[in-house]
Amino acid sequence: MHNHPMTRFPSASRKRLLAWGTNSARAWVLFACTSLLLAAGSLLLAQQIATRTALESLERQGRADAGLKVALLRAVLERPRSLPLILSRDREVEEALKAPDSARIAALNRKLEDLVAGTSASVLYVIDVKGLSIAASNWREPSSFVGSDYAFRAYFSGAIDKGRAEHFALGSVSGRPGLYISHRVDDAAGRPLGVVVVKTEFDQLESDWRDALRPTFVADDNGVVLITSIPSWRFMSLGTASPEVLSRVRSSRQFGEEMLLPLPILSGAPLSENARRVETALPGGTREGFVEVGLPVPSTPWSLHFLLPVEPALNAAIRQAQMAALLLLAPFLGLVAFLIRRRQQVLARIATEQAARLELEQRVEARTLALRQARDRLEAEIADHRATEARLQGVQQELVQANRLAILGQVAAGVAHEINQPVATIRAYADNARTYLDRQQLEPASSNLTEIAELTERIGTITQDLKALARKGRSAPEPVPVRDVLTGAVMLLKSRFAGRLEALVLDLPNPSLLVLGNRLRLEQVMINLLQNALEAIETLPGGQVRAFVEEAAGTVTVVVQDNGPGIAPEVLRQLFTPFNTSKEAGLGLGLVIAKDIISDYGGHIGVESRPTGTRFSVTLKRANP
Template identity: 45%
Template sequence: MAGLENAVAEDGIDKGTLQHAPLMFPGRSAAGRSLWLAVLLALLGAALGFVVFATGQIAGAGAEYALRNRALAALPLVADSLKADVEKQRLIPLILARDGAVQEMFCSPSSAKEAALDDKLRGIARDATASVVYVINTEGIAVAASNAGEPTSFVGNDYRYRHYFTEAMANGTATQYALGTTSARPGLYLASRVDGSEGPLGVVVVKVELDRVESSWRESGFVVFTTDERGAVLATSVPQWRFGDLSPLSEEETETTRDHLQLSGATFKPVPLSQRGGNMVTASPAGRSAGFVAVSRDLGKAVPGWRLSLLIPADAEISSAAITGRVTTLLALILLGFVVFVIVRRRRAIRQRQEALARINTELEYRVNLRTADLRRTDQALAHEIAERENAEERVRRLRDELAQANRLSILGQIAAGVAHEINQPVAAIRTYAESAARLLQNGRSQDTAGNLSSIVAMTGRIGSITETLRSFSRRATGAIWPLPAEEAIDGALSLLSGRIRDSGVMIERKRTDSSPMVMASRIRLEQILVNLLQNALDALEDQPEPQVEIALTAKEEMVAISVRDNGPGLAPDIRRNLFMPFTTSKEKGLGLGLVISEEIARELGGSLRLDTNHEKGASFTVELRRAA
């Protein structure tokens, strides 16, 4: 309290304004009331928790009931899709068993009749979208099939071991779900016996692969599967459940099921599905356990002995309903408690409001004055920091400009010898032309003398263009940018390095466009970037066979790209990672600042400089600049 009073005194605030309310110290009666209040709050909290929990359970049960009704409504549709596919195919063996061509082929077999029957079965299978239709004689040998002549042809195969053959020969019709011996694909086999005047002639079989039905089940979002009377899973929307069992089987039961389905070596592992209670089950069709609402029904005469089960995902919906019910109940109880609390506390709040407002007002005035003083000091410190930051940024800009200028002067020093060689050639030619003009003038040949003088004028113009390029490049660049033909900057950079390019024997290949695009740039700074890139390429091509530098100019809608590529040894991986970091270089005497400065210049021009990582051989750099409107 003393510290607070001292702080207030330092800021010129009256200490008396903080002394409106006396301090209150609780006695024993207050402690007793606090204990009773804690007990009451604990009882209320327990009751509130019980009500919220019970509401969630009721809401979850309602959601489970709604899911069960939805599953019961969807179950007939799912069953009908399977029944329709099976019933459509069931008519085929019944009709073919009475077909004259089938009976005639059995009575007087011949190759021509078998071939004709093969074609007929092939057309029936295609029109009925059946997997395969085939005819078996009384010895169990397939004599005709819709897939005759194919690598998977059934003709000639022995099917005496198949239950559908023996049952059809004995009872007239048969149904069996099993794996195909040739295709290894599961399917439902529908068989019908062919009767003649003297007894059975053979069996007609249709294999129905339930791929379309299983696919429609998967698309529905439900988990659907069928089981036989032994509990083995047959057709299913979860392929990994096929030939599993709903409950663990004994060795004898496993052998019986294996014989019924004719699956030698099958283990019939239990399906990951367990009863949770009521209509709820726990299953893991996708490798993760989850709760489902399950309903089932027998398929009856459509597929005797089969039972269809449908599972609807339930965890998310039941959990959401329970959470919604609990949250709604909790909010309602909180609202009710709040209303009661407001009513009880209203009178006391009225009495205390004025005192609280007075204390708040006093505290607020104190904090405002304290905060104002802090803001005043912060504002002064911020103004000082801003001034220091502006000075630092100005120094950075000056140092950056001086570094760029030093880089240009360094480049001039490197190319001075080449430029001197460029000037020596026209100077020597001027001397030769001048001496020749003197002799011609002595001989009175004024017209030839005028020609030599014209050549001297041309040579001096060439020298002037070379020195003007050097003088322009050495000037300190300004920050102004304007529309500039990109080809002119490339010509200027090549002019500066023409002597070195000629002496190094490097071939320069330029890919020009029909018209030079205009870019927003400063010519001096753009030339500095290109000279840096060209010098790096020339350094990389030393002692390289058939050295070549390619300069490509590409114009896009908003940007113009200038690429400089060489066929040298390329850059090492460690150099590539830190290429645009200061002092990163692969040269023995290099400082590693050229690319750093070039990238900074490109960024100031509103563009970028990058290393092309998809260049196969050598190195490729691309500078992109804004295209002038």
């Protein structure tokens, strides 16, 4: 029958192997948590970098595309601009304006019709000095401009005043939007005879923009959309139009009855000059993110706005960046995992070798006569040490008794107070019982006598604890309830700190929790620790002392901590040295004796102190592990 390899080793070796296994598991848990954190951080960083890079790339692409569109728009604008200038110097136009007879007007109509057929202009027409159209290229059509009054139009008044003008408006006759380019016609003396106007429409340009599937629009200096690839956006405003703009547009009938509603574009964070991130809902679609690039249109007060969708490029960039980050991180984490595994294998081999060596040493020691002889000598030395220890324990018992009597003196007044109250109550119950007996009321009299018996039992408990505290000697360890030790210590401190025990927070353990020791000696230790803690916070507002229990597999730790000023470093270094104290009336023996008492039962006392408080921990063997 073969046992597990670990069963061949002694208990100390098994503990080492178990500790190694625990540390190994912790190392892998730490590696997993660190890997997850690194992966999450890498993905987040990759997302941020990819977002910034994608937006910069979209902005560059948007500027390039917008620049091409601006160039195309300029080309469309420049072609019809020369027509009004040339016609303003044409003799036939001048003669028709001077003497508008039917023959000259008919000839001018045909000439304008021929010119429009060979250019990209929509309509060419001539207006006299009063604003009345005398000839037009569409003279044959039902919607002919001939005979219409355009004196109210800004392109007419602008040309008369300044010689030339450009004005984008909704046609008053055709109802179609377009750019009106006008030039004044002067006679030889420089007097105005009329105005030549060419209207250019942008249907083909808008159609090309729509085919490109990228929202594009042109706005004037008032922010009103003039040319757009989305018809429903025409004559909407980049922002809320001011009352002055609305009044001017309405009076000139530039855009008919349009309300100049704001565009459905939500502005986001700016990316750079003339570029920003926005959100909008295209007709028939849901809200999407775009990069908007705005560029000025040379030779006009207009600006061209070009929108590129963000989500497709951004999502692709983020996926690629995160995949690259994970691909870069994976080899690193693999290398770290390999090194951790390699190190654990080395440590496992070392632990196994140490366990085997320890087992061999124990077998050799068990079978060596020299070791038995050394053991005999050691036993003799132990006997000498025990004798010395017995003498030291005698001195220790004297010190413990001195400390116990000192505590007894401090609590004597409190015990008298504790006894005085029950005695007074007993007297009252006795008087009442006599009265009830005289009245033949036996039931209340019996109840009072029962209360008297309970009060006398309480007095007996107090005096018994007081006598036990004064008793001298050392007892063998026995199972002691931790709860009784704490409650007994607090009861004996009630008189010393009457009215101040509200600062003590006592977390009592389960009554079944037992430790090895002696109740009276352990109470003496707890009295010392609780008294020191309460004195440390005595003058502090908001001071608090807390006592609680921490359980482990084979031990129980009683913790007493306060939020006082702490222990001075020079006192802390010699805290368990006899006659070392920071109290004016102290002997410096309380903690020394407490340490010796706890050591007698195989335990130890620890202390941690900071300027914000002190923590004493008393660790004892558990009686029922």
